[in-house]
Amino acid sequence: MDDLLTLTALSIAAAGFFVGIVVGLTGMGGGALMTPALIFLGVGHTSAIVTADLTAAAVYKTGGAITHAREGSPNLRLAGWLILGSVPMAFVGPWLVKALTNDPTELEKTLKLCIGIALLFAASTYALRLYINLKRVRRGGSLPDDNPRIRPLPTLLVGMLGGLLVGVTSVGSGSVIMIALLMLYPGLSAVRLVGTDLVQAVPLVLSAALANIAIHGLEWSLVIPLVVGSVPGTLIGARLAPRVPQSYIRRGIVIVLTMSGVALLFKAGLHPFGEGHETAEALVVAGIGIAMLVLVPLVWGLIRRQHDLPMFGAPTVAEIESFGSPEQQPTARTGA
Numbered sequence: 001m002d003d004l005l006t007l008t009a010l011s012i013a014a015a016g017f018f019v020g021i022v023v024g025l026t027g028m029g030g031g032a033l034m035t036p037a038l039i040f041l042g043v044g045h046t047s048a049i050v051t052a053d054l055t056a057a058a059v060y061k062t063g064g065a066i067t068h069a070r071e072g073s074p075n076l077r078l079a080g081w082l083i084l085g086s087v088p089m090a091f092v093g094p095w096l097v098k099a100l101t102n103d104p105t106e107l108e109k110t111l112k113l114c115i116g117i118a119l120l121f122a123a124s125t126y127a128l129r130l131y132i133n134l135k136r137v138r139r140g141g142s143l144p145d146d147n148p149r150i151r152p153l154p155t156l157l158v159g160m161l162g163g164l165l166v167g168v169t170s171v172g173s174g175s176v177i178m179i180a181l182l183m184l185y186p187g188l189s190a191v192r193l194v195g196t197d198l199v200q201a202v203p204l205v206l207s208a209a210l211a212n213i214a215i216h217g218l219e220w221s222l223v224i225p226l227v228v229g230s231v232p233g234t235l236i237g238a239r240l241a242p243r244v245p246q247s248y249i250r251r252g253i254v255i256v257l258t259m260s261g262v263a264l265l266f267k268a269g270l271h272p273f274g275e276g277h278e279t280a281e282a283l284v285v286a287g288i289g290i291a292m293l294v295l296v297p298l299v300w301g302l303i304r305r306q307h308d309l310p311m312f313g314a315p316t317v318a319e320i321e322s323f324g325s326p327e328q329q330p331t332a333r334t335g336a
Contacts, residue, residue, distance in 0.1 A: 008043050009225040015041060016056070016229025022253065023230075024237020025244055031057060031170040032122045033253065034230070035115060036260040039267075044222055045104070046111040047212070052222035053170045054209035058202070059227055074195035075188070077150055082177065082200040085159025086166070090208035093167025094215050111169070113268035118171040119261030123254045125179040131303070132182055133320045138307050148185045155184065159200070167208040177201075251296070259289045 019033045031053055038049045097114070101107055158180040165172035178197050181188065188196070266281045273280045301311030309315070 009221065011041055012038065012043055012222060013225040013229035016226045017233035020230035020233020020235075021237035021240070022249065024234040025240060025249055031166070031172070032119055032257055034226075035170050036119065036264060038222075038226075039112070039115070039264070040260075044219060045216075046108050046115070047216040048219045048222060050111065050115075050168075050170045051209065051212040051216050051218060052226055054166070054205055054212055055218065055223050056226040056230055057170070058205045058209050059231065074199040075147065075192055076199070078148075078155065078181075078185070079196050079200040081150060081152055081155040082159040082162070082196075083203050085156040086163030086177075086200065086204040087207045089160045089163030090167035090204050091211045093164045093208070094211040097168055098215050109268045112264045113270070115169045115171060116261045116264030116268060118165055118169040119257045119264065121165075122171055122176065123257040123261065125176055126250065126254050129179045129182060130300075130320060132179075132186075134304070134307060134309075136186065137315055137320055138309075148187055151184060158184070159204075163204055163208070166204055167211060170208070255289055255292045255296075258292060259285050262288055 015037045016034065019037060022033060034053050034056075035049060038044070038053065039046055043049070044052075097107070097110060100110060158177060162172055162177040162180075165176060177200070178193065181193055181197065185193075263281075263285050266285075271277065271281070272284075297312075305311055
């Protein structure tokens, strides 16, 4: 009991609470934000943090999946094919990492390297999703099709990639799989897309958590404060979501993911300036954040120009993001 009242436990609960709010607000960034946040807090070994994050995610994703299942939003056949690919790979992933090295120091470096790459991948999928939706806006959208013909092989491969990423890093169950579904099944509505992703994520995260627990064990001093903080944070974020401009938060998440990914690559031992140049590496990370803050809107504006849209204005990022949901589709078409 005393372990739950320490400063470390409070910092874990606080991190869980704030990340939970972001997840509730935007539906993105769970593992991608929580895992690096705990690593930078220095509250435990990376393997223990990944395991704790997966275990906590299994708790709050189950609640979201039950809610969507009751409302009938998931495509269960599509979710089934994803699960068929993701669950075995989520089990295999942690064992593959274990097979690479038994040395604790090397394991730490390997996991940080994998998580850093996964964070950069997750950030890039957000940009890709925006670009795909922008093209859909220009075309007037795809024909609605909430029960599309399932494409077994590519869907299975998507599940396998997502399962491997989540099993090793705890990152990717939302970002990577969501963008792949958007590309494979453009007629799915936004609510159907989210519901399907949440339903397949529960067995995926559970299997990844069990595999990591079997290898690394479970530190309750990490899991309990994480759940205590993240669950109310997620509920509060979900209630605030209709009142908060999500596009700004989402763009902020992408910047944070990119900076965190690069910082973890440095922590994993990739030192472009040689050993002992932590200050220079910190300046690089800060410079990347500033550059993204200034340059990304300009680049996005130039991409809009190429699609015969004004550099800034309607359709806004928020309208393009949510294109395909029933309540946003008319707005997006008008702006186009």
